[in-house]
Amino acid sequence: MQKVILTTESAKHFSLSSARMNIGRFPGGEVSLAIKEGLSGAEVFVVGSINAPAENLLEMVFAIDTAARLGAKKVTAVIPYFAYLRADREKFPGDSVSAGTIIKMLEAVGGPNFNIVSLNIHSPRAKEFFKVPFSDVDAEVLFEEKFIGLKDITIVGPDEGAGSRARDFARKIGINNIAILDKERAEDGSVKISGILGAVGKKVLIIDDIIDSGATLLKASEFLKEKGVNEIYIAAVHTVWRGEGFQKLAESDLVKKIYTTDTIAPPDNVPEKIEIISIAPILQKIFS
Ligand code: R5P
Numbered sequence: 001m002q003k004v005i006l007t008t009e010s011a012k013h014f015s016l017s018s019a020r021m022n023i024g025r026f027p028g029g030e031v032s033l034a035i036k037e038g039l040s041g042a043e044v045f046v047v048g049s050i051n052a053p054a055e056n057l058l059e060m061v062f063a064i065d066t067a068a069r070l071g072a073k074k075v076t077a078v079i080p081y082f083a084y085l086r087a088d089r090e091k092f093p094g095d096s097v098s099a100g101t102i103i104k105m106l107e108a109v110g111g112p113n114f115n116i117v118s119l120n121i122h123s124p125r126a127k128e129f130f131k132v133p134f135s136d137v138d139a140e141v142l143f144e145e146k147f148i149g150l151k152d153i154t155i156v157g158p159d160e161g162a163g164s165r166a167r168d169f170a171r172k173i174g175i176n177n178i179a180i181l182d183k184e185r186a187e188d189g190s191v192k193i194s195g196i197l198g199a200v201g202k203k204v205l206i207i208d209d210i211i212d213s214g215a216t217l218l219k220a221s222e223f224l225k226e227k228g229v230n231e232i233y234i235a236a237v238h239t240v241w242r243g244e245g246f247q248k249l250a251e252s253d254l255v256k257k258i259y260t261t262d263t264i265a266p267p268d269n270v271p272e273k274i275e276i277i278s279i280a281p282i283l284q285k286i287f288s
Pocket of ligand 1: 162213
């Protein structure tokens with residue numbers, strides 16, 4: 001089957017060789033999209049993250065729908081950063097469960113042979129919303145070589161949800177020391193760390209799925225400093241570059257280095273303390 005890759009605007013930084021898809025804006029700002037290739041019988045990969053602005057999501061929906069309508073035999077949405085999956089339950093009364101809503105939208109347009117691939121989605125709970133085949137590819141593997149062989153480091157999960165992530169990563173790089181923090185997030189988004197399960201030495205690596213406001217990792221770093229830690233590394237697959245979270249973390253004296261990836265296109269002025277590892281090799285495997 002002929003394989004065709006289509007990239008939305010949010011995937012341009014991967015420099016993939018995309019088939020012709022014209023994306024623009026109508027005069028009023030609405031998204032316009034046209035696929036200028038015959039897709040009949042082809043296996044089509046539509047690549048793009050769906051982080052804000054919401055136009056990224058619309059481009060993805062329109063591209064999937066158009067590819068299916070043009071007769072693609074199989075359509076795969078490759079969504080390196082699958083936004084909204086943190087809203088996977090009603091945390092506070094009246095919250096929208098946006099994870100389920102977004103998945104329903106994509107599935108509604110994908111056609112009879114549709115599947116979705118993403119990287120390090122927020123939680124196992126989010127997987128339950130998918131009705132079409134879904135794969136969650138692990139990009140933390142890209143961080144392994146940075147830490148493999150270290151002996152005097154503790155791997156820290158900044159909250160209960162990150163516990164299994166921390167355990168898995170520690171096992172892969174051969175570390176036995178793990179600690180999990182007790183985190184609470186209030187309805188206004190503020191974060192409180194109130195305890196720790198496990199012990200830490202002087203050096204830690206905090207593993208999380210995402211840096212957004214930076215509050216989780218800042219509070220975790222402050223807490224760990226009080227416990228005597230003086231060297232903090234951070235690894236998080238996704239960084240939401242739109243906010244100031246990454247800047248605040250990079251400016252913190254507590255944090256020595258941050259490793260992340262380009263699942264969301266990074267800005268030009270990324271602080272030196274942040275090392276961005278490209279997910280390009282993972283994308284190539286998905287297409288092969
Ligand atoms: C929470 O459950 C997630 O794993 C992240 O810790 C969190 O979403 C990061 O967000 P922020 O940087 O805004 O604290």
